[in-house]
Amino acid sequence: PIPPIPLEKDGKPNHSHVCAHVAITGESSNIVDAYKNEEFDFSGTKTFDSGNDYRSQSFLTVPLKNHENEIIGVMQLLNAKDEKTGETVPFSSEMENQIISLASQEK
Numbered sequence: 001p002i003p004p005i006p007l008e009k010d011g012k013p014n015h016s017h018v019c020a021h022v023a024i025t026g027e028s029s030n031i032v033d034a035y036k037n038e039e040f041d042f043s044g045t046k047t048f049d050s051g052n053d054y055r056s057q058s059f060l061t062v063p064l065k066n067h068e069n070e071i072i073g074v075m076q077l078l079n080a081k082d083e084k085t086g087e088t089v090p091f092s093s094e095m096e097n098q099i100i101s102l103a104s105q106e107k
Contacts, residue, residue, distance in 0.1 A: 016041045019074045022061045026071055031059040032090040060091040065104045075103050
């Protein structure tokens with residue numbers, strides 16, 4: 001189980017975790033390599049990886065919005081794969097735009 005990420009930390013908006021930051025700002029985040037990123041705290045990700053023989057690398061985090069453009073959640077995709085090699089690659093801007101479009105679809 002993955003613990004929840006609080007939107008506030010010490011009574012202030014939690015901008016140290018990418019999911020909380022995206023939920024608060026409504027801005028998408030496309031991270032090439034979590035282990036090299038200095039903007040957000042990926043210590044929980046690194047702990048998960050070490051305990052599960054995994055390597056999280058590329059992250060695409062987008063806000064989920066309802067028909068009134070209100071943020072109702074966050075979608076996070078990990079480790080985009082190159083179709084030919086199977087290697088982990090960054091999420092392309094084309095993929096990012098497709099996911100952003102999908103995340104704001106009305107019912």
